[in-house]
Amino acid sequence: MRFALLAAVALPLASGIAASSVIARPTGVARPSGVAVVELFTSEGCSSCPPADRLLADIASEATRGGQPVFALSFHVDYWNGLGWADPFSRPAYSERQKSYADALGGGVYTPEMIVNGRAAFVGSDAARARSEVRLALGRPAAARFERLRALGKDGIVQVTFAVAGAPPGSLIRVALVHPDTAVAVRRGENGGRRLAHHGVVAAFATLRLDAGGNGESRLPLPAGARAEALRAVIYAQNPESLEVLGAAETGIGAG
Secondary structure: OOEEEEEEEEOOOOOOOOOOOOOOOOOOOOOOOOOEEEEEEEOOOOOOHHHHHHHHHHHHHHHHHHOOOEEEEEEEOOOOOOOOOOOOOOOHHHHHHHHHHHHHHOOOOOOOEEEEOOOEEEEOOOHHHHHHHHHHHHHOOOOOEEEEEEEEEEOOEEEEEEEEEOOOOOOEEEEEEEEEEEEEEOOOOOOOOOEEEEEEEEEEEEEEEEOOOOEEEEEEEOOOOOOHHHOEEEEEEEOOOOOOEEEEEEEEOEEO
């Protein structure tokens, strides 16, 4: 099959990053039939965001212990950057991504905002709502299934190859390079003087549109200063109109 590349972005990882391997899923545990892609739109310049950052990390940790297919992604927006602190993880493309959700789901753009499976959007620090939406997502059978997922890093490029079944032609295939854990000392702005911990920071992101068939490939630039083996690759399919998540998977990144 053929995929048309729509967009790809990458950003350098800030200092103070702790190297971490891909999240391991416990074996021998009954898995739910669905998946939960949890996207947090956040900023280091926002004083309301650290509780949401911690909640995302907690949700990911709980999912790992329970062997649940939950994929935690932290998108750092750039519209706070002019208010005292430029978030090193922010990208205009992530702000535009959040706006596309606002267009599809209704409502405004704000931080922190959490979106589960492209269906439910709410204040990102609302722990009860977040866990409820994750449970609902895991209880819905996933329409798409990723197979033969592989990610290899070589010469500053991460090549992600995969096969997908159940996603109709025209579906949006999202590919993210994610650093599981980072920490940044914020010197100015609303969080000035604080050391902020993040989980699931999206360091590079690409979108491909699905044609007929079952195989695909994406090539993403390795963020400056990052080691490929310290990242993981997360891939998910979305309905191009509603942005509902159809399926998702993740893998570690090997040496090419």
